[in-house]
Amino acid sequence: MTLELQLFLLVWGTLVGLDLVSVPQMMIARPIVAGPVAGAILGDLTTGLQLGVLFELFQYDVMPMGAARYPEYGPATVAAVSTAHLAAGTLGLGLGALVGLVTGMLGGVSIYVVRRATQHAVQAVAGRLEAGDVRLLVRVHVTAIARDALRAAVVTGAGLGLAQVVRLFLAGGLPAHGVTLLGVAAVAAAIATATAGTLRVVGRGANLRWFAAGLAGGAVLVWLR
Amino acid sequence: MAAVTRARRPPLGRSLLRLFTVQGSWNYERLQGIGVGVAEEPLLRDLRAAGNGAVYRAAVARGAHFFNAHPYLCGLAVGAAARAEHEGATPEQIERLRSALCGPLGSLGDRLVWAGWLPVTSGLALIGVALGLGMDAVLGFLIVYNVGHVALRWWALRAGWAHGVRVAAALHQPLLQRAAAWSGPAMALAIGAALPLSTAYLAAPFPAWARGVLLGAAALGCAILWWWRGRLTGLRYGLGLLAVAALAGWIWR
Numbered sequence: 001m002t003l004e005l006q007l008f009l010l011v012w013g014t015l016v017g018l019d020l021v022s023v024p025q026m027m028i029a030r031p032i033v034a035g036p037v038a039g040a041i042l043g044d045l046t047t048g049l050q051l052g053v054l055f056e057l058f059q060y061d062v063m064p065m066g067a068a069r070y071p072e073y074g075p076a077t078v079a080a081v082s083t084a085h086l087a088a089g090t091l092g093l094g095l096g097a098l099v100g101l102v103t104g105m106l107g108g109v110s111i112y113v114v115r116r117a118t119q120h121a122v123q124a125v126a127g128r129l130e131a132g133d134v135r136l137l138v139r140v141h142v143t144a145i146a147r148d149a150l151r152a153a154v155v156t157g158a159g160l161g162l163a164q165v166v167r168l169f170l171a172g173g174l175p176a177h178g179v180t181l182l183g184v185a186a187v188a189a190a191i192a193t194a195t196a197g198t199l200r201v202v203g204r205g206a207n208l209r210w211f212a213a214g215l216a217g218g219a220v221l222v223w224l225r
Numbered sequence: 226m227a228a229v230t231r232a233r234r235p236p237l238g239r240s241l242l243r244l245f246t247v248q249g250s251w252n253y254e255r256l257q258g259i260g261v262g263v264a265e266e267p268l269l270r271d272l273r274a275a276g277n278g279a280v281y282r283a284a285v286a287r288g289a290h291f292f293n294a295h296p297y298l299c300g301l302a303v304g305a306a307a308r309a310e311h312e313g314a315t316p317e318q319i320e321r322l323r324s325a326l327c328g329p330l331g332s333l334g335d336r337l338v339w340a341g342w343l344p345v346t347s348g349l350a351l352i353g354v355a356l357g358l359g360m361d362a363v364l365g366f367l368i369v370y371n372v373g374h375v376a377l378r379w380w381a382l383r384a385g386w387a388h389g390v391r392v393a394a395a396l397h398q399p400l401l402q403r404a405a406a407w408s409g410p411a412m413a414l415a416i417g418a419a420l421p422l423s424t425a426y427l428a429a430p431f432p433a434w435a436r437g438v439l440l441g442a443a444a445l446g447c448a449i450l451w452w453w454r455g456r457l458t459g460l461r462y463g464l465g466l467l468a469v470a471a472l473a474g475w476i477w478r
Contacts, residue, residue, distance in 0.1 A: 027371070036359075049354055053426060061460070141260060184431060191446075196450035213414060214420075215418070
């Protein structure tokens with residue numbers, strides 16, 4: 001992979017990371033968008049779509065409410081697609097998931113760190129904010145967005161670095177069965193996560209019947225195809 | 226007491242643009258407060274133009290106090306608080322208005338967007354990809370989702386500005402109530418349908434034995450995550466399962 005492509009992925013991952021919370025929350029941070037675009041950048045849309053679907057399923061575990069701490073799957077998906085593209089074939093899915101989940105965890109921690117840093121920045125100028133200093137208010141806000149952009153770039157960069165390390169040290173060392181099992185584990189975990197996450201939101205009321213109807217409809221479509 | 230002024234054409238567009246960044250300075254002290262203050266500021270400029278510099282600065286400072294709601298509905302509080310400032314409401318009234326809006330706007334937005342519109346549209350995108358629509362499904366998701374997203378932000382800001390301190394009436398809008406009522410069933414149906422299709426799509430490259438293992442591991446994982454909800458996340462379960470699979474694959478040479 002050329003340095004130019006890595007830079008494009010870094011820029012895309014940064015935009016994706018910014019979109020999650022800061023600006024503009026138009027959902028390019030969703031893995032189903034972040035993955036295919038990363039795939040398109042690499043000229044490997046199929047891998048991008050696969051990893052996008054995989055991490056979108058993991059995303060159903062997360063309700064992004066208030067002060068809740070959660071993994072960040074946008075830049076993680078970009079790193080996962082990069083890994084899968086480098087590894088190629090069935091091997092890509094499992095290794096991509098591994099890199100993506102680790103990057104997602106790192107992203108979650110980084111959001112907490114940035115929020116604490118913004119809190120300290122606000123506390124440091126609280127008196128002037130209480131006096132209605134508009135320029136300072138805007139500066140604090142814009143600086144916080146820049147801080148989040150830097151965070152997203154660092155997380156994406158770390159994910160892309162991890163992708164290279166995994167390719168170098170793991171890709172060649174796994175036997176054929178191991179490769180398949182890794183992919184199976186990734187998909188099984190994603191399906192389990194999405195189902196359990198959705199059931200938590202659906203609850204035991206009438207919506208559970210709608211969920212069952214959806215499952216039945218989807219299963220029929222699979223069977224028909 | 227704030228001066229009573231009335232903006233002829235409030236710069237709602239500028240405020241809306243700033244609302245897209247409302248969570249940019251999210252922090253553990255004021256939560257969305259700073260972003261809300263930044264978004265409200267253009268609507269308060271008339272106060273300064275009317276020669277009330279002190280009133281303007283006090284209003285800007287109030288706007289940046291603690292606030293927490295769904296980001297797409299923050300505009301309702303921004304518009305309502307700005308209108309109340311123009312109509313001469315007391316600082317206490319405005320603080321009470323902001324506090325009173327946090328809970329309802331958060332709860333409504335979570336039901337309507339995070340647990341409704343977003344999973345419905347992303348579930349449809351998953352179905353589309355699994356059925357072979359590829360990038361068209363992804364673009365369709367982005368367009369359809371954001372039509373609803375931008376419309377909600379714009380409605381919220383306008384409704385807030387139109388109603389001022391009586392903004393609670395806007396939350397009883399029939400369309401909003403119907404959408405909130407339908408969001409749960411629609412989400413359950415869309416994700417329910419997306420799950421088997423996504424499984425089939427992702428499992429396509431695997432041999433038959435591996436698909437059997439996949440279904441067993443997914444069912445077991447779902448049960449584990451359900452029993453240990455709140456203690457075990459999908460991410461940790463995923464990493465654990467990958468570690469087990471890597472070990473099993475290494476042994477099974």
